[in-house]
Amino acid sequence: MRKVVIVGVGMTKFGRRVEGLMQLLSEASLAAMDDAGIGDKPLDAVYVSNMAGGILNHQTALGSSLVDRLSLLPAAAETVENGPASGSSAIKNAYFSIASGAYDLVMVTGGEKMGDVPGFVATDAVATMSHPEAEYPLGITLPSLAAMFTKLYMERYGITSDQLAMVALKNHLNGLKNPYSHIRGDFILEGVLHCPEAIVNNPYIAEPLRLYDCCPVSDGAASVILCAEEKAKEFTTVPVTIAGFGQATDHQTVHEREDPTDLKAVTLAAKKALDMAKLTPKDIDVAELHDAFTILEIAQSEHVGFFKKGEGGKAVEAGLTQIGGKIPINPSGGLKSRGHPVGATGVAQVVELVWQLRGQAGERQVKNASKGFSLNFGGFGNNVIAFVLKKGA
Amino acid sequence: MRKVVIVGVGMTKFGRRVEGLMQLLSEASLAAMDDAGIGDKPLDAVYVSNMAGGILNHQTALGSSLVDRLSLLPAAAETVENGPASGSSAIKNAYFSIASGAYDLVMVTGGEKMGDVPGFVATDAVATMSHPEAEYPLGITLPSLAAMFTKLYMERYGITSDQLAMVALKNHLNGLKNPYSHIRGDFILEGVLHCPEAIVNNPYIAEPLRLYDCCPVSDGAASVILCAEEKAKEFTTVPVTIAGFGQATDHQTVHEREDPTDLKAVTLAAKKALDMAKLTPKDIDVAELHDAFTILEIAQSEHVGFFKKGEGGKAVEAGLTQIGGKIPINPSGGLKSRGHPVGATGVAQVVELVWQLRGQAGERQVKNASKGFSLNFGGFGNNVIAFVLKKGA
Numbered sequence: 001m002r003k004v005v006i007v008g009v010g011m012t013k014f015g016r017r018v019e020g021l022m023q024l025l026s027e028a029s030l031a032a033m034d035d036a037g038i039g040d041k042p043l044d045a046v047y048v049s050n051m052a053g054g055i056l057n058h059q060t061a062l063g064s065s066l067v068d069r070l071s072l073l074p075a076a077a078e079t080v081e082n083g084p085a086s087g088s089s090a091i092k093n094a095y096f097s098i099a100s101g102a103y104d105l106v107m108v109t110g111g112e113k114m115g116d117v118p119g120f121v122a123t124d125a126v127a128t129m130s131h132p133e134a135e136y137p138l139g140i141t142l143p144s145l146a147a148m149f150t151k152l153y154m155e156r157y158g159i160t161s162d163q164l165a166m167v168a169l170k171n172h173l174n175g176l177k178n179p180y181s182h183i184r185g186d187f188i189l190e191g192v193l194h195c196p197e198a199i200v201n202n203p204y205i206a207e208p209l210r211l212y213d214c215c216p217v218s219d220g221a222a223s224v225i226l227c228a229e230e231k232a233k234e235f236t237t238v239p240v241t242i243a244g245f246g247q248a249t250d251h252q253t254v255h256e257r258e259d260p261t262d263l264k265a266v267t268l269a270a271k272k273a274l275d276m277a278k279l280t281p282k283d284i285d286v287a288e289l290h291d292a293f294t295i296l297e298i299a300q301s302e303h304v305g306f307f308k309k310g311e312g313g314k315a316v317e318a319g320l321t322q323i324g325g326k327i328p329i330n331p332s333g334g335l336k337s338r339g340h341p342v343g344a345t346g347v348a349q350v351v352e353l354v355w356q357l358r359g360q361a362g363e364r365q366v367k368n369a370s371k372g373f374s375l376n377f378g379g380f381g382n383n384v385i386a387f388v389l390k391k392g393a
Numbered sequence: 394m395r396k397v398v399i400v401g402v403g404m405t406k407f408g409r410r411v412e413g414l415m416q417l418l419s420e421a422s423l424a425a426m427d428d429a430g431i432g433d434k435p436l437d438a439v440y441v442s443n444m445a446g447g448i449l450n451h452q453t454a455l456g457s458s459l460v461d462r463l464s465l466l467p468a469a470a471e472t473v474e475n476g477p478a479s480g481s482s483a484i485k486n487a488y489f490s491i492a493s494g495a496y497d498l499v500m501v502t503g504g505e506k507m508g509d510v511p512g513f514v515a516t517d518a519v520a521t522m523s524h525p526e527a528e529y530p531l532g533i534t535l536p537s538l539a540a541m542f543t544k545l546y547m548e549r550y551g552i553t554s555d556q557l558a559m560v561a562l563k564n565h566l567n568g569l570k571n572p573y574s575h576i577r578g579d580f581i582l583e584g585v586l587h588c589p590e591a592i593v594n595n596p597y598i599a600e601p602l603r604l605y606d607c608c609p610v611s612d613g614a615a616s617v618i619l620c621a622e623e624k625a626k627e628f629t630t631v632p633v634t635i636a637g638f639g640q641a642t643d644h645q646t647v648h649e650r651e652d653p654t655d656l657k658a659v660t661l662a663a664k665k666a667l668d669m670a671k672l673t674p675k676d677i678d679v680a681e682l683h684d685a686f687t688i689l690e691i692a693q694s695e696h697v698g699f700f701k702k703g704e705g706g707k708a709v710e711a712g713l714t715q716i717g718g719k720i721p722i723n724p725s726g727g728l729k730s731r732g733h734p735v736g737a738t739g740v741a742q743v744v745e746l747v748w749q750l751r752g753q754a755g756e757r758q759v760k761n762a763s764k765g766f767s768l769n770f771g772g773f774g775n776n777v778i779a780f781v782l783k784k785g786a
Contacts, residue, residue, distance in 0.1 A: 021525075054447035054448040054521060055447040055451070061474070061521075061522035061775075063475060064642055064772050067642045068775065069645075080486075081454070082456060082457070093490070096489040096490045128447060132415060249461065249465075249470050252458050252461040264467070
């Protein structure tokens with residue numbers, strides 16, 4: 001396999017955007033192309049990652065549309081969809097296209113425009129990735145799956161609501177330092193959980209998960225440009241290498257898994273990515289995990305191996321996952337604060353890691369970060385993709 | 394790049410099926426796995442190609458669902474979408490995944506379940522790949538685009554309605570010999586065009602295109618299993634090699650193209666695929682083209698280089714594209730007769746070529762076929778993918 005290097009990154013501000021899906025994809029793409037100084041050098045291919053453009057925006061074939069809009073013809077183009085892991089799936093395939101020798105310079109742009117429809121329609125659109133017979137027709141949505149998982153995880157490991165809230169508080173604090181973040185509020189634990197107004201300010205979405213335990217519904221796009229190592233110098237002086245990737249699937253429905261608290265696909269995908277990079281969790285300087293719900297950041301931090309099973313909640317309490325802590329998790333603000341435009345998320349995770357490894361993350365910079373890790377969580381953990389990125393080529 | 398070999402193929406009968414999308418994808422996959430004698434050897438990855446599952450079936454993340462349903466965990470999985478070229482896009486990415494050395498054994502299953510909704514809703518779903526500002530809001534659908542293209546092509550090259558009908562007649566005759574075909578009727582030119590009942594039997598869909606010039610709306614799925622050359626012997630004694638591929642994009646809207654009758658992406662994709670295989674159009678023994686409308690088979694046969702510009706219509710009249718002719722086109726019946734479940738089509742084209750190159754095509758066998766060519770036409774020619782397949786490893 002040829003080595004593959006990231007030579008450009010860009011993203012839009014996440015949040016409620018007036019722009020349409022194609023405009024958001026274009027904005028992120030142009031930012032990445034500008035970052036890489038593409039100029040008039042031809043891109044070989046463009047991968048778009050998007051989950052629900054057909055349902056939410058009544059638009060398909062986004063890849064074809066984007067290459068035309070950006071005057072990148074006759075570059076190859078297609079869309080990759082893998083639920084909330086669409087972004088990482090697209091990056092993986094772009095990576096293979098260069099590693100194989102077929103292409104040299106490839107852009108991956110992920111995006112989702114969720115605000116064109118009411119919130120419950122967006123939640124329903126995301127639920128189309130649930131099991132078509134055993135979940136969706138019964139009204140199961142991702143928040144309800146996460147709530148059931150949280151209850152089991154609390155019972156098994158003694159995770160507390162306060163620990164969950166601390167994940168949200170940390171990520172919102174990080175998000176405050178991220179100009180691309182959707183939700184930028186300065187919250188304190190007492191304000192969201194322990195004051196009389198909390199029941200109004202922070203109501204249950206699906207018990208025991210409250211509003212502040214759930215990521216927002218966001219619009220936005222993110223983009224990365226990948227390049228064969230030998231040509232990377234044409235585009236960047238701060239290359240970041242894809243040193244490892246791993247993907248694994250699990251039973252689509254949580255209730256079919258032998259132990260519903262065991263996220264096997266997370267463990268396996270992370271191990272594959274770290275093994276390929278010849279690293280262990282201890283070597284990682286900064287991580288972007290998939291905190292669509294606060295419980296997921298804790299559970300993933302344990303399954304990846306940053307902490308032992310049952311110790312992720314205590315680690316958050318002890319500040320180990322803050323910027324400056326033992327293993328900073330979601331310095332970007334994560335899905336919780338940066339937002340979760342579904343098809344953009346996996347790409348945005350990699351964008352943040354690139355900024356961190358380049359030392360361009362501003363106020364939220366993790367000092368001396370040279371090895372980054374991302375985890376993109378599809379379905380309810382039924383399709384997980386991890387990347388290990390290393391500073392340098 | 395490592396050489397990649399097709400070791401298994403399978404498909405469902407196309408047509409109006411009572412089964413749901415996941416059942417169709419499973420049926421085709423199991424047929425391909427059986428054909429390759431996969432047994433309990435683990436597949437590394439599964440690519441699903443599908444265009445409009447979110448809109449038509451309210452289902453996404455089909456890859457995750459399929460690997461679970463078929464007990465292929467923890468195989469990697471994702472969905473690739475590229476309008477009507479989704480199938481070939483998925484095969485291309487599966488091909489890269491093996492060529493890169495990342496995976497050894499990968500399945501691609503394409504499918505679409507279009508009959509769950511009324512026909513006009515299916516037509517609308519397909520139109521979601523049109524331009525979101527310059528086409529879709531104006532009511533432009535694929536049949537109307539094809540009709541405008543046909544008028545221009547007739548004016549420029551003198552193509553006649555009879556020549557278009559002869560494409561349909563040939564493909565329906567071929568489809569009669571294909572047990573997987575959607576429409577299996579024995580038509581004659583007089584019956585569809587020149588008898589008093591023709592106006593009723595074969596009305597205009599979008600002038601000058603009549604009912605028999607348009608492919609049906611179909612349900613169905615098709616599957617291929619790709620393998621690294623060095624392991625192919627474990628699975629098949631009749632390997633077929635992917636000798637070339639090519640992809641090219643063009644302006645999304647036809648009206649932006651300098652010459653609307655010039656299908657540049659077809660010419661370019663075909664040339665790339667043939668160049669990679671070190672072949673010319675003359676070397677091809679059998680071709681599957683994308684006859685969503687009869688005019689497209691004629692126009693593509695010219696743009697690929699089987700015939701000179703303006704001679705494709707006469708070639709059909711002269712019988713050159715029949716089985717036994719100079720270059721048999723669509724022995725399967727093509728989209729016209731076999732049907733066009735959008736996400737399945739590109740895969741079904743490759744399945745037919747594999748059967749032809751193996752000598753397993755029964756009554757529709759092209760004698761001594763050793764080199765096959767497929768062309769999958771996305772959008773209205775804005776994203777085109779071609780493959781060259783060779784008998785043997």
